[in-house]
Amino acid sequence: MKIFLTSLLFMFFVVDEVKSQQISGTVSNNGEPLPYANIVIKGTSKGTITDENGNFKLEGLQQKKHVVVASYTGFVSAVKNIELKNENVQIHFDLKENSSLDEVVVTGTLKAVSRMETPVPVEVYKPAFFKKNPTANVFEALQNINGVRPQLNCNICNTGDIHINGLEGPYTMVLIDGMPIVSGLSTVYGLSGIPNSLIERMEVVKGPASSLYGSEAVGGLINIITKTPLYAPKLSVDAFATSWGEYNLDLGYKALLSDKVSYLLGANYFNFNQTIDKNEDNFTDVALQNRISVFQKLDVQRPENRLFSVAMRYYYEDRWGGEMQWTPAYRGGDEIYGESIYTSRWEVLGKYQLPIDAPVVFTFSYTNHHQNSVYGDTPFLADQQIAFGQFTWNKTLSNHDLLFGTALRYNYYDDNTPVTASEENNRPDEVAIPSVFVQDEITFNKAHTLLLGARYDYDKRHGSIFTPRVAYKWSFTENDIFRLNAGTGFRVVNLFTEDHAALTGARDVVITESLEPEQSYNVNLNYLKKIYTENNTFIGIDFSAWYTYFSNMILPDYDTNPNQIIYDNLEGYAVSKGISVNGDVVFSNGIKVNVGATLMDVSQTENGQTTRQILTEQFSGTWGVSYKILLWNLNIDYTGNVYGPMRLPLLSDLDPRPEYSPFWSIQNIQLTYSKLKNFEIYGGVKNLLNWTPNKGAPFIIARADDPFDKNVVFDAQGNAVSTPDNPYALTFDPSYVYGPNQGIRGFLGLRYVLD
Template structure:
C-alpha cells in the first residue's frame, strides 16, 4: 500500500480560555497543499474543508480537549488529540493511501504481485465495493462490475450464471482462494452463500486463462479471496431486511487455538418466503429461498513462515418458484406447476508449503454437490464430485521468475437423464510452465504453456504470451495473447436443458471448444493540482472460437439443438473504467463496454442470443464527515439483446429495450463498532414485463395440456393458443423484482 505523508498544521488562537476559539491550519501531501480535505472535531458537528490552497479554519470552538480528524477519500483518516486553549500547535501525521495501483493480486500469474507489476490485467474489488450495494450473494454483487453481467436463465427458479465480455456463463471459471472449486453444477448455485463479510477482495481476469487454470477459463475468471484469520475482525455481523420480506444475515468470529493456529468462522443465512405476483401471471416474480452456508478457515503458523491453511464450506439451499398455489405436496406432479431445487454441497480447500529449501506448494480442493430438483413433473437428480490438486514450484533466478506446475483433476458426474447412460468419470493430468522475463526495468515479457490430457479428446496444448511496458510508476501497457479450451457437459451448465420445457437434441459428438485471444490494456493513474486522483483502465480484445457449442433456440421453438458450430464464433470489443477521487468526500467510478459477440455458419452471421451490445456501470459516493453520513448511488445500464422467442407468432419483443437498475444507500458510521444503512433498490422500478404482453409463455397451461401439435411436432395455432406457443420460462434478461426498501446493521469488533 502506497504510503503518503500528510502534514497537518494547526494554529489555535483565542481571546481567553472562557471564550470560543478558532482553529486554523494547512493540510499538505508530499509537501504540496491538499485541497478539499475534510477537517472536523470528532463527536461534534463542527468542521470544515480545506480550500484550493490547502488552508482551513474552524470557528467558534469552545476551549477543551478534542480529537481533530483530517479525512480525504483515498487516504486513511488521521486523528490527533488536541487541547484548544489559544496556543499554536504543529502536528505531523502520516496517512496511508487507499486508492492505489499497488493492490496485491494473485490471479493473473498464480503469484502474489502488485497490480501495477502484473503482466496480466486484473481488476480488483474490495469489501468497500460490496458495501456500496449490499447483496445476499456474490452473484448479485457483480452487477456493478464493468463487462461482467449476472444473467438469470429462468423466470421461475431464478438460477443464473456470470457473463464476461458477452460470453455465456460456462466460459467463466469461478475460484475460491485460487482453487477452481466452483464449476459445473455449482456455477449455477455456488456463488450464493459465500459470506460477504469474509471476502478480502474479488479479482477479475477477462480473457482466456487456460494456460494456468485449464478448462472453463475461456472467457475469464473470477477469484473470490477470503480473509486471512489474523486480518479478520474479532467478531462481525451484517444483516439487512427488505420490505419484500428478504432477510440476509452474515455473522462470524475469529479465534486462536494454541500458539500457532488461527481460525475464522462465518455463517450466512438467507430467507425469502413471501410469494409475490405483481405482474399478474400467477407465477412467483422471485424464487423463494431458504439457504444456509457455513465457512471456516484455519491458518497454521509454521517454521520459516511456511504456509499451511485449510478452509471448508457447507452449503444447503431449498428454493422454489412457480404457480402461486404451489406447495411441497405438488412437487413432481402435473396439477400445479413448480420448480423445486434442494441443493447440498461440501467444499474443502488447502494450501501447504513443503518443508524443503525450495518454494514448493501443494494446493488442493474437493467439492461434493448433490442436487435434487423437479421442474414441473420433470425430475432431475444429479451428483458431481470434483477433486483437484497441484504442485507449484516458484523459482526466481536472475532476470527470470519461473513457475512450474503439475496438476490433476478428477471429475465425477451422474444424473438421471437419458443423455447420461452411465456416470462420467475422468482424470485429467496437466503440466504447465511460466517464465516472466525481465528485459529491463520498464519491460517484462511472460511466456506460458500448459499441456492437458483428456482420454475423451486426447492432448490439449494451450500457450500464452504477455508483454508489459511500464513507462512510469503510474502507467502500464499490457499486451496479452493466448488460447483456451473447454470440455462441455451440457446438463451442468444450461438450465433450459433441464426444465423439460424444450426437448434437448444433441446432433453429434461434441468436441472441445478452442479459442484464440488477443487483448491490449492501458492503465494510467493521474494526480491533479487540486488533489484529485484519477485511474484510467481501458482494454480492447478479440477472441476467435472454433468448435463452438452454442445452443440453437431458433430452428425449432420446442427444441434446444446442440452441435459443434460449422464455422466460427467471435467476441470483440473495448471497455473503459475510470475511478476518481474528486475531493470534499466525493469519489466516483464509471465504466462502459462495447462489444459484438456473433457466430458465422454457412456464410450467415448471427448475433449471439442474450448478449448486449453495450453496458455501463457507475458508482458515486459522498461522505459528509462531520455527520458521519455516506451516500452511495450505484447503477448499470444494458443495451438491447436478442431474446429466445417461440416462433413468428410470438407477440413478445425479439429484442430487449435498453434498461437500467439503479440503487441508492445511506450509511451512518457515527456509533462505535456499528454501521446503520438503508436505501432503495431498483429506483426506476424496472422489470422486463414492461412493454410485453407477458414474460412466461403459456403461464396458464404450464404442462401444455391444451396445446395441439401437428404430425411433425409443430404447435398448431388454436382459439385457446392463438400464438402457437408452448410453456417456456426462458424469456428472461432482467430481474422481475420491483422497487424495494432495505434496512441493515453492521457490527464489527476488532
Template sequence: MERFVILFLCLTVAWLGSIAQTKDSLPPKKEDSAFNAAMNEIVVSGTLRAVHRLESPVAVEVYSPKFLKMNPSPSVFEALQLVNGVRPQLNCNICNTGDIHINGLEGPYTMVTIDGMPIVSSLSSVYGLFGIPNQLIERIEVVKGPASGLYGSEAVGGLINIITKNPSTAPVLNVDLMSTTWNEYLADVGVKWHAGKKVSAILGVNYFNYQDPKDDNQDGFTDMALQHRISVFNKWSWQRKENRQANIAVRYFYEDRWGGEMDWSGKFRGTDSVYGESIYTNRFELIGNYQLPVREPILFSWSYNYHNQDSRYGDIPYLGKQHIGFGQFTWNKKVRNNELLTGLALRYNFYDDNSIATADPLTQTNNPSKVFLPGIFVQDEIKFSSKHLLLAGLRYDHHPVHGNIFTPRIAWKWKTENAGILRLNAGTGFRVVNLFTEEHAALTGAREVVINEELDPETSYNINLNYNYHLPVRKGFVKFDASAWYTYFSNQIIPDYDTDPNKIIYQNLDGYATSTGFSLNTEFSFTNRIRAMVGGTIQDIRRHDRDATGKMVSVQPVLTEKWSAVWNMTYVFVNAGLTVDYTGNLYGPMRLPLAGPLDPRKPYSPVWSIQNIQLTKKLGKKIEIYGGIKNLLDWTPVKGNPFIIARANDPFDKHVQYDANGQIMQTPDNPYALSFDPTYVYGPNQGRRGFFGVRMVIQ
C-alpha cells in the same frame, strides 16, 4: 410501497439539506490514501503468485469489501452487477438460477475460484456464488479473457477469484443484518479466535430467507423464487517457520429454492397438477494449501467439492451428483531476471444424473462420467528493465476422450514514460462441455434436447490490449483503465433456439464465432470525500455458421448485449458520519429466445437500467446503520410485453395441439401457437423495494 418511497426520499432530501449547511472541512493531505492503496494492491490471479497489482503483466481488476457495501446484496452473484463487463444472467423466470457473463460470453466460460482453488464448474456453476459469507471476503479479483494457461478448462472467458480473509488479521467480530420491504432477511456473521499462539481461525455464517410469494406482473407465477439457504465457512491458518503457508478451509451450503404458480406447495412437488420448480441443494467444499518444509518454495494446493441436487421441474425430475477433486504442486524460483513458475495439476471429475447425459447409448443403463485430467504448466516472467516485462507460459492437459490439449499464452507489460502501463496479452483456451449441467433450459423439459453429433472441446484464441493510467492530483487521484479484445472460437457449442421452437439443438459450430469489444473504466477520488467510478463496454458477439444452402451467415447469439455501462458514486459528509452511495447499470438491447414465429413478445430487449441509492450512518467506531432503495426506476421485463412466461395458463401443455408434423397448431385457446416456456428472461422481475440494515465490526 409508494408511500415508503416518497417518505424515504423526503427524509433524504431534508437530511442532506440540513447537513449541507454545516461547515465541515478536512485537514490537507499530501497524498490520498486511496491512491496509495491502489498503487500497492497485491493480486495473485494473473500469475498464480502474489505481486503488486501494477507489476502484474496480466490485467487484474480488484474489488474490496467497500465495493460490496455500496449496494448490499444477499450474494456475490448479485453484487457483481456493478462490475464493468460482468453481468449476472438469470436463466429462468421461475427458479431464478443464473450464471455470470464476462464480456458477453456465457456463464460456463467463467471460472470461479476461492483462494485460487477451483470450486465452481459444471453442476455447481449455478450456485457457487450464492452463500459465500460477505464478511469473510478480503477482495474479489477479476481477470477478463482466457486463463486456461494457468487454470485449465472453464477459464475461457475469464476468472473470478474470491480471496477470503487471513484468520490472523481478520476482525474479532463482523456482523451484517439486513431486511427489505419484500420481506427478505439476510444475516452475515464472521468471528475470529486463536487456538494457541500459532493457530488462528475464522468462522462465517451466511443465512438468507425469502418466503413471501409475490406476483406483481399478474401472470399467476412467483416473480422471484422463494429461497431458504444457509452457508457455513470455516478457515484455519498456522504460523510456521520462515512464513511458510498452511491453510485449510471448509464450507457447507444448503438451499431449498422454489418458484412456480402462486398456489404451489410442497405436496405438488413432482406432480402435473400445479406447476412448480423445486430445487434442494446440498454442497460441501474443502480447500487448502501447504508449503513444503524444504528450501525451495514448493506449494501444494488442493480442493474438493461435493454437489447433490434434487430438482423437480414440474413433473420432470433432475437428480444430479458431482464430485470434483483437484490437487496442484507449484514451484516458484527466481533466477536473475527470470521469475520461473512451474506446476503439476490433477483434476478428477465424477458426474452422474438421471438424464441421457450419463446413459450408455447401447444398453441405456446408467453410466456416470469419470474423468481424470492431468496437467503440467510452466511460465517465465523475464524482467528486461524497470519498464519492460515479458511473460511466456505453456500448459499441457490430457483428456481421456479428447486427447492432448495445449494452451500457450504470452504477455508483455510496458511502463511508459508518463507512468501509464500498457499490457498486451495473447493466449488460447479450451473447454469441455457438459450440456445438462450448464443449460438450465435443457433441464426443465420445456423443449426437447437434440444432440446432433459427438461434441468436441471448444477452443479459443484471444488477444487483449490494456492501458492503465493513475494520475495523482491534489488530495486525490484519477484513474483510467481501457481494454480492447478480440477472441476467435472454433468448435463452439451454442444452443440453437431458432431452428425449432420446440427444441434446443446442440452441435459443434460449422464455422466460427468471434467476440470483439472495448471497455473503459474511469475512477476518481477527491479529498477522501468524493469517489466515483463510471465504466462502459461496447462489444460485438457473433456466430458465423453455414445455412441450409452452405452460405456463411452471421448471427448475434441470444442474451448478449451490444453495450453496457455501470457506475458507483459516493459522497461522504465527514462531520456527520454520513455516506451516500448511488449505484447503477445500463444495458443495451439483446436478442431474446422467442418460442415461435407468432410469439408476440419483443425479439429484442429494450434499453434497461437498475439503479440504487443508499445512506450509511456511523454510530461510533464499531456500528453503522444503512438503508435505501433498490431498483429506483421500478423496472421489470414485463413492461412493454404482453407476458413473460409463454403459456403460463397451461404449464404442462395439456391443451396444446400438434399437427401431423409435430408442429404446434394455432387454436382459439392458443392464438400464438406456443408451448409453455420460461426461458424468455434477461433481467430480474423484482421491482422497487426498500432495505435497511446494521453492521458491527470489533477489531
C-alpha cells in the same frame, strides 16, 4: 541482606518496565480518524485494531526493533520501523486513499505481485465496493462491475450464471482462494451462500486464462480471496431486510486457538418466503429461498513462514418458484406447476508449503454436490464430485521469474438423464485430467517485462490439449502502463452440468453429435493511466480492447425448433470483440466516482450467415458515486448499471413478444450512518426506477395459464399449431428472461464489528 533486597527490588522494576513497554498511536486519513484499522507487528502474531477515534495500543513488547504495519480497506498500507529501548513510543499513521491500482494480486500469474507490475490485467474489488449496494450473495454483488453481468436463466427458479464480456456463464471460472470450487453443476447454484463477511477482495481477469487454470477459464475468471484469520475482526455481524420480505444475516468470528493457529468462522443465512406476483401471470416473480452456508478456515504459522491453511464450507438451499397455488404436495406432479430445487454441497480447500528449501506449494480442493430437483413433472437428480491437486514451484534465476506446476483434476458426474443412464445400466461420467504448465516472467528492466507460458492437458475423451500464452508489459512512465496479452483457451463441455435451460423440462434436449472441445484464440490490449492533479484529485483510467475467435463453439439453438434446445459444434466460427473503459476519480472534497462502459459484438458465423449471439448486449455501463458528510457521519452511495438491447429467444414467427430487449437500468441509493461505536446503520432503495422486464411485453412466460401444454395442439412434426385458444402457436416456456423481475424495494440493515 540490604544490598540483596535493593537488587531484587531493582530487578522487579526493570522487569515490570520491560513487560509494560508499549507502542501507541493513531491512524487517520486527511485528519479524520480511521476506526477499526489493522495494526500488526510484522513477523509476529501481535496485532490490534484502532478504536472509534482511530487510537491503538500494542503492549507487552520486547526491547528491540519492531516493524509496525497499519492497513485499512481502501487505503495504502503504511510501515514504520520502531526501536524500543527504555521508554514507550507513540506514532501516527496518515493513510492515503488506495486507487486499487497498486494492490497485490495473485490471479493473473499465480504469484503475489503488485497490480501495477503484473503483465496480466487484473481488476480488484474490495468489500467497500460491494457495501455501496449490499446484496445477499456474490451473484447479485457482481452487477456493478463493468463488463460482468449476472444473467438469470430461468423466470421461475431464478438461477443464473455470470457473463464476462458477453460470453455465457460456462466460459467463466469462479475460484475461492485460487481453487476451482464453483464450476460445473455448481456454477448455477454455488455463487449463492458465500458469506460476504469473509471476502477480503475479488480479483477479475477478463479473457482466456486456460494456460494457468485449464478448462472453463475461457471467457475469464473471478477469484474470491477470503480473509486471513489473523487479521480479521473478532466478531462481525451484518444483517438486513427488504420491504419484499427478504432477510439476510452474515456472521464472522475469529479466534486465536494458540500462538500459531488462528481460526475464522463465517456463516450466511438468507430467507425469502413471500409469494409475490406483481406482473399478474399467476407465477411467483421471485423464487422463494431458504439458504444456509457455513465457512471455516484455519491458518497455521510454521517455521520460516511456510504456508499452511485449510478451509471448509457447507451449503444447503431449498428454493422453489411456480404457480402461486403451488405447495410441496404438488412437487413432481402435473397438476400445479412448480420448480423445486434442494441443493446440498460441501467443499474443502487448502494450501501447504512443503518443508524443503525449495518454495514448493501444494494446493488442493474437493467438492461434493448433490441436487434433488423437479421442473414441473420432470425430475433432475444429480451428484457431482470434483477433486483437484496442484504443485507449484517458483524459482528466480537472474532476470527470469520461473513458475513450474503440475495438476490433476478428477471429475465424477451422475444424473438421471440419458447422458449418464440408460434402461439397462447407469454410466456415471468419470474422467481424470492431468496437466503440466510452465511460466517465465522475464524482467528486462524497470520498464519492460515479458511473460511466456504454456500448459499441456490430457483428456482421454479428446486427447492432448496445448494452450500457450504471451504477455508483454511496458511501463513508459510510472503512471502509464501498456499491456499486450495473447493466448489460447479450451473448454471441455458437459452441458447438463452447466446449462440450466436444458433442465427446465419445457424443451427437449437434442445433441446432434459427439461434442468436441472448444478452442479459442485471444488478443487483449490494455492501457492503464494514473493522473494526480494540483488540487489533490486522483484520476485512474483503465482501457481495454479484445478480440477472441472460437472454433468448435457449442451453442444452444433455440430457433430451429421451438420445442427443442439443439446442441452441436458450430460449423463455422464465433467472435467476441469489443472495448471497455473504467474510470476512478477521487476528488479532494471527498467525492468518489467510479464509472465503466463496454461496447462489444458477440456473433457466430455458420454457412456464410452471421447472427448475433442470443442474450448478449452490445452496450453496458456501470457507475458508483460516493460522498461522506463528515459533520453528520453519513455516507451517501448512488450506484447503477445500464444495458443495451439483447436478442431474446422467441418461440415462433407468431410470438408477439419483442425480439430485442429495450435499454434498461437498475439504480440504487444508500445512506450509511457510522457515528455509533462499533455500529453502522444503513438503508436505502433498490431499483429506483421500478424497472421490470414485463414492461413493454404482453407477457414474459409463454402459456403461463397452461404450463403442462395440456391444451396445445401439435402437428405431426411436434410443432404447436395456431388455434383460437393458442393464436400465437406457443408452448409453455420460461426462457424469455434477461433481467430480474424484482421491482422497487426499500432495505434497512445493521453492521457490528468487534475486536
